[in-house]
Amino acid sequence: xxxxxxxxxxxxxxxxxxxxxxxxxxxxxxxxxxxxxxxxxxxxxxxxxxxxxxxxxxxxxxxxxxxxxxxxxxxxxxxxxxxxxxxxxxxxxxxxxxxxxxxxxxxxxxxxxxxxxxxxxxxxxxxxxxxxxxxxxxxxxxxxxxxxxxxxxxxxxxxxxxxxxxxxxxxxxxxxxxxxxxxxxxxxxxxxxxxxxxxxxxxxxxxxxxxxxxxxxxxxxxxxxxxxxxxxxxxxxxxxxxxxxxxxxxxxxxxxxxxxxxxxxxxxxxxxxxxxxxxxxxxxxxxxxxxxxxxxxxxxxxxxxxxxxxxxxxxxxxxxxxxxxxxxxxxxxxxxxxxxx
Ligand SMILES: N[C@@H](CCC(=O)N[C@@H](CS)C(=O)NCC(=O)O)C(=O)O
Numbered sequence: 001x002x003x004x005x006x007x008x009x010x011x012x013x014x015x016x017x018x019x020x021x022x023x024x025x026x027x028x029x030x031x032x033x034x035x036x037x038x039x040x041x042x043x044x045x046x047x048x049x050x051x052x053x054x055x056x057x058x059x060x061x062x063x064x065x066x067x068x069x070x071x072x073x074x075x076x077x078x079x080x081x082x083x084x085x086x087x088x089x090x091x092x093x094x095x096x097x098x099x100x101x102x103x104x105x106x107x108x109x110x111x112x113x114x115x116x117x118x119x120x121x122x123x124x125x126x127x128x129x130x131x132x133x134x135x136x137x138x139x140x141x142x143x144x145x146x147x148x149x150x151x152x153x154x155x156x157x158x159x160x161x162x163x164x165x166x167x168x169x170x171x172x173x174x175x176x177x178x179x180x181x182x183x184x185x186x187x188x189x190x191x192x193x194x195x196x197x198x199x200x201x202x203x204x205x206x207x208x209x210x211x212x213x214x215x216x217x218x219x220x221x222x223x224x225x226x227x228x229x230x231x232x233x234x235x236x237x238x239x240x241x242x243x244x245x246x247x248x249x250x251x252x253x254x255x256x257x258x259x260x261x262x263x264x265x266x267x268x269x270x271x272x273x274x275x276x277x278x279x280x281x282x283x284x285x286x287x288x289x290x291x292x293x294x295x296x297x298x299x300x301x302x303x304x305x306x307x308x309x310x311x312x313x314x315x316x317x318x319x320x321x322x323x324x325x326x327x328x329x330x331x332x333x334x335x336x337x338x339x340x341x
Pocket of ligand 1: 105
C-alpha cells in the first residue's frame, strides 16, 4: 500500500517537474522527447473540433493541431487532443497541461498581456452574432428587449453581449453554460430566446440542430473575434514554431502549393520563395530547429489553409461557410502571411 502511494506521489512530482521544465524555453524539446504534441481544443463546435461517428476529431482547429504534429514529427498521428472548456483553457495552458491551444480563442490585448501567455498568428477572422428561432419575429438584436440569452462562460461573448445591451440601454437575461453543446441544447429546449457566440460557431451549431432550417443567425456582428493559437509567454522558441507554422499554412495557399502538387513544386519550382518554403534551401527549418522539409510535410499531409478550411467548414460541408474574410488577401480576404524569408 505504502509502496504504491509513494510511487504515485513520485510519479506526480515527476509530472510536475516535467511540466515545469516544459514551461521554460523547452516546449519543443519536451514535445520531441514525449513523442507527441498535446493540443488544447474545444469539444463540441462543428467545423472547429468535434469527434465524428468513428471518434476521430474533425475541424479546422484539430487539423491545425495535426499539422503542427507533422511539422515536428512528420506524422499526423503524433498529437493528443485535450478538450478544454472556455473558462479553463488558459490556466490549462499556463500550467503545462497542453503545449498549445488551437481553440477558437480570440486574440485580445488583455489576454495577451495579463495571462502569462502569448498569441500567435491570426488564422481565423470571426465576429460575435446571435442565433434565434427563424419564426421568432426577431430581425435584429435590438428587438430582443428583456430576452434570455444563452452564453458560454469564460468567453469574449459574455462581455460582448453585456457591452452591446448596455450600449443600447436594453435589459437582457444571461444564462451561462460550461460548453457549447449544453447552450445549444438549452436553446433547442426553449430555455433561452437566443444563443450568442462567434458567428462561425453558430453556423456549426445550427448545422448540427435536428432541423437547421428552424434557426437563423442574425446578420449583425458585434465584435471582432480574430482567432490565434496561444502558447506560454516564457518560451520564445516555441512561440516561433507555432507562429511560423501557422503562417506557412497560409503562405502555402498564397503560393498555390497544395497537397496534390507539393511534390512537383518542390522538385520543379524556380521561385525562391517556394524553394525556401518547401525546404529545397534549408534556412526556414534551421531557424525553427525543425527538419528542412517541415512545411512541405505539412502541406503534403494535410494541405494548405484553403484545403483545410474547405474540408472542415467550407461551402461543401454541413457547416457551409463561405471563405469571406478568411480568404487570402489577394482574393479579397484578410489572410496575409508575413514574408517567410
Ligand atoms: N472566441 C471566443 C469564444 C470561444 C469559445 O470558447 N467558444 C465556445 C462557445 S461556441 C466554445 O468554443 N465552446 C467549446 C466547447 O464547448 O467545447 C473566445 O475566445 O472567448
